[in-house]
Amino acid sequence: MTMQLTRRDALVFTVAGVAAATVGLPAMAKGVDDAISAFAGDAKVGSGKITVTAPEIAENGNSVPIEVSVESAMEGDDMVEEIMILADGNPNPGVATFKFSTLSGEASASTRIRLAKTQNVVAVAKMKDGSVYSASREVKVTIGGCGG
């Protein structure tokens, strides 16, 4: 079967695509949203503050190095309590949650993660004053990391 694509159809597709993209970006996958609200509680999630370091292209999704950090004195009220890592394209979005203390000295941690396909790695940080921030970074995956 061949599909005839008229100009009108093409326009409809484009509009639908743009709408989906606009809605899809801040909302992301539902699992990620749920995980963020569970993590943030009543706090409003601000953007920025967190640095997510990950390769732009990961050849092997089985082991992708990532690093998260937040500028913080890690003393008194200027403390990062937790950073949660999510992957919005994995079968389950949860990856890991790092919990810091005043003995940490700085809010930074690294690990290696599995990514099933090209997707966003999302980091959400909870501060001692109750504020919550999130940042994300897209990682393009050549070979997925979930096995057959």
Added chain:
Amino acid sequence: MAKIKPRVKVPKKAEAGEIVTIKTLISHPMESGQRKDKKTGEIIPQDIVNYFKATFNGETVFETDIDAAVSTNPYIEFTLKVPESGTVGFLWKTDNDGEFEAEKKIKVG
């Protein structure tokens, strides 16, 4: 199953108040619960390292809740602001109630 063995890298010496990087790795298959047995077609049950904790002289420094999306042989790197000479303790927990520990000393001065 291969033997589960933790490995940690901690500097032997530090200045008081210095922030040092600590690297940890534990050999573990991190069975994700997503894979199927190729012969039977049945899902291989999840078996992962789900928790990691580091302490300094008994006080908690850093904890991680780990999900199945962390790679085989989970690697975790974090920082410690060394207040004095002491012992860094490490603890990993697995789904099937396994606990694995390690210890390293840091000398200040």
